[in-house]
Amino acid sequence: MTFACPNRDDDGRCRMLDTLCVPGRPGCVQEGTATFALDVETRIRMAEEQAALLEAKKKSALRRR
């Protein structure tokens, strides 16, 4: 099944919750409506780690200029 949320921006952030998009997270339109392979706490942690890694890569690339 696929799902496209109109609240998700091009950077993977939720406009409605002003945080990272993690479908099913508290306050999300998908909260309680779907079953996910991983629990929401795990998916939030993974999304935060991925965002932090991307941010570090951006900063590293800027320092090399």
Ligand code: SF4
């Ligand atoms: S967190 Fe939920 S409401 Fe927000 S963009 Fe993602 S799917 Fe949509």
